[in-house]
Amino acid sequence: MVRSMTAFARQTLDAEWGSLAIELRSVNQRYLDLHFRLPDSLRELEAPLRERLRGTLSRGKVECTLRLTLSEQQHDLSIDHEGLERLVTALTEVRRIAPEAAMPSALALLDHPGVSRASGPDGDTLREAALKLFDETLHDLDDGRAREGERLAELIRERLTGIREQVTEVRAHLPEVLERQRNQILERLESVKAELDPARLEAEMALIAQKSDVAEELDRLDTHVGEVERQLRQKGPIGRRLDFLMQELNREANTLSSKAVVTDTTRCAVELKVLIEQMREQIQNIE
Template sequence: MATARRVHSMTAFARTEHAYPWGTLQVEIRSVNQRYLEPHFRLPDALRELEPLLRDALRNRLARGKVECSLRFDAAEESQAPAVNTQRLAEIAEALSVVHHQVPHAGVPTTLDLLNQPGVLEAQHLDQEAIKTAAATLFEQALDELIDARAREGAKLAEMITTRLDAVSEQVATVRSLLPQILERQRTLLLERLEAAKTELDPQRLEAELVVVAQKSDVDEELDRLTAHVEEVRRQLAQKGPKGRRLDFLMQELNREANTLSSKSVVAETTRCAVELKVLIEQMREQIQNIE
């Protein structure tokens, strides 16, 4: 059975082949990212009735992806060689004996003449049930390999996303550390504008203006939501089963908070952090498109 891992990519390839006394079977499975599970099959006409069984096997093991499956069967040369129908040959020999008895001087047929008689040579009949059973088993092996490949690729994606999540957390921490400095700078700027305008405000009015400025530049709520979304992404990565759609939704939420942070930015430092956040989120989003 395939290895159980928590994050699976939708992009993978598997190929299995096995030689039997009656011929060779080959199975190839390719998968790429797709919103839903979309299987496609290319099977020999003799094995076409296997498609429902193979389709069910895919649905039981995969949740998403465009999956192309091909099955090839090459019969062994020995199985394609005609066989002599000894019973038919005996019947012809008996008939020739009667003819020879009645017409002693009749010509004797050659071996080639005998082989050309209807029914003497006939195609060998392969055991179709044995071929179908072998094909189904080989398909399961290929599917195991595909899932293992998807798991290995998924582990790499999870590692990359985790690295980006760490970077997002660092940017959030940076903005948090800047908040007291931002508020103080806003206060200084307000006082400088009042001084330049030769305007005096009573202390209560000044504090009211500072409260308004602080509210406009307050990003505590956005930072809290960014942190919560980051933790939820980490939790999803640790869960078993399909998670790509949920992660894609979380990327949208992270991007929304990053945009709000950018719109509230009043200093270059927070603008730079917001831009870096959006770059990191976009990098994660691109990779999450490949997660099952």
């Protein structure tokens, strides 16, 4: 299935302790490039989140933003009175032995381990909720990339149909083109009253016809179109293969243009380049 690298997903969770919001935004990138914006209390989740993204996505620049908002009740501080009394007793003993020692402020006492604690959600509960919400958001992102990928595949198939039509048109006119070229050469020779050996003339005509014969280029265009269609049916990342095939298609279109001796072939070659460039622009977004 074709997958785009461009998508956006957002999920939220409301609980008694507050709310979580996760946003995943991905755009096209040659490799998988991951960026995280996490609150300090959930910074340790970056490693498992990164692992989940690598297990699902292959290419793209992905920005992950996690927002945590605690309810008003969760901002309250509770004091461990026994712990505070033990700390004050120890400080009194220090002051007795070293009167010159500076005593800590009330705020410093609150920061001492075991004296105060915030009435927030349990750490394990919060991490579990964040990981579950992230999995749901990642699933939505992957679905979005798949839906966008199908739309890209439809656009590419339309262009492939256009390429086949141009190739068919050039093939249909090929005998006429060669005959017209032969007549033009004979007319030029007649105009200058040139006298050439008939055998030499036929050899030169055969050489010119060979140089202007585009049957091989048309065959390769058909082959590359068939390979693009096959890749669109494959599973897994196909963007780089498609990009390479666009280069090959463009190479054949350029050769066809250089060999064009009539306006019909030139017009078809220009149309081919337009179709290939349109596909190439879409393929830049495919994983």
